[in-house]
Amino acid sequence: MQRVLCNAIVDEIRMVKPGEKGLNTYRVEVWGREPHDYVRIYEIAMRSDTLAAQEGLRRFVEEMEQLDQQSGT
DSSP states (O other): OOOOOEEEEEEEEEOOOTTOOSOEEEEEEEEEOTTSOOEEEEEEEESSHHHHHHHHHHHHHHHHHHHHHHHTO
16 A cells, blocks of 8 residues: 555634634645545534644545555555
C-alpha cells in the first residue's frame, strides 16, 4: 500500500460566539497526490480550524486506504 499524501484548506462556516457553548463548523477541502488524486469536501464541527483540518486529513487517508484495499493495491 502506498502512503497517502494530501493537503487541506479550511473555511469557516459557523463560529460560536464567545461565551456560547458548542463547536465551530468548518468546511474542509482535502485533495491528494497521485495515485490518490481525489478531492473530498467534509463539513466538520470542531473547536479549532487546526483540529478540523486534522480530522479532514484523517478521513481522507482512511477513505483512500479503503479504496486501495478494495482495488488490491
